[in-house]
Amino acid sequence: MQKGSLDMHLFTRTGDILSWTIRCRILAGVASALNYLHYEYDQKVIHRDIKASNIMLDxxxxxxxGDFGLARALDNEKTSYAEAEGVIGTIGYIAPECFHTGKATQYSDIYAFGTLLIEVVSGxxxxxxxxxxxxMVDYVWSLYREGRILDVVDERxxxxxxxxxxxxLLLLGLACSHPMAVERPQIQAIVQILSGSLAAPPVPPFKPAFVWPAMMPIDDISQSTSNTTPFSINQF
Incomplete structure (x- = not known):
């Protein structure tokens, strides 16, 4: 991968300043890879560590x-992978429900992709x-509410x-970062939104509160921790 990792170009002065066209192509490529892992491979695969430093460029x-060290393949009837040692991943990319279930799902991969979207657009x-x-996701949500969401676009x-x-793309990033897992778009819709064939999903002006356990898919609730006392964290 002659151009190294994506983070080198986004966050250091030694890499190339990525044009808008290239940024969009990179995001489309990652979404295509994620669609393959979630739906087109023989088994469902959860990457569990989607971030700029794991995106390699030719x-x-x-x-x-790249970096499938944390990735897990699931049996067809399963929807999540439980890590015996607790939550695995990188802070900022980890979906909020993972801290309560200790499980990674397709929903948590989508959350990480939402973080990546904002990362690539904002630099x-x-x-x-x-x-x-x-x-950054909270800052972008505040700009969206004020009608200034484009203020976050990379000044370079x-x-x-x-x-x-x-x-x-920024609205898609917020939709993917929704605190409630079942409200996040699926990767097939994300691919269409990135291509321009589908509009961005509606995004509320205020970031919704994270609610546990009501925000979890039914099959994940039944397999989660025994503590079912609901509570919420108002993140905004």
Whole structure:
């Protein structure tokens, strides 16, 4: 992979400044890879560590999803993988429900992809503190509510980008980052949204509260921890 990893170009001064066209192509490539893992491979595969440093780029900046060290293949009847040692992944990309179930699912991969979307459009890592917000996703949600969502687009692009497309990708990033797993779009819809053949899903102006266990899919609730006392964390 002659161009190294995606994070090298997004966060360091040594890499190329990625054009808007290249960024969109990279995201489309990762989504295609994720669709293959979730639905087209012989077994469902959960990657569990989607992030910029695990996206490798060839000489033409075509994306390859790499580092399958944490990935797990599931039997066809299963929907999740439980890690005996607790939550595995990288902070900022880990879906909130994983901290309560200790399980990775297709939903949690989608959450990580949402983080990646915002990362690629903004040129900032998910843990960047902006205007008092601990994570970029919360900052983007605040900008969206104020009608200024394009303010987060990487300034290095110098307005050389498709504004309508940028807004669609940022809204998709927020939809994928929805605290409630079942509200996140599936990867097939994500592929269509990235191609422009489908509109971005509706996103509420305020980030919804994380509610446990009501936000979990039915089959995951039945297999989760014995503590079923509902509570919520208002993240906004």
């Amino acid at each position: 000489s033409h900046f075509n994306a390859r999803l 900032k890592c998910p843990g960047t503190r902006m205007n008092g917000f601990q994570f 692009l110098q307005d050389d980008y498709d504004k309508e497309e940028a807004e669609r």
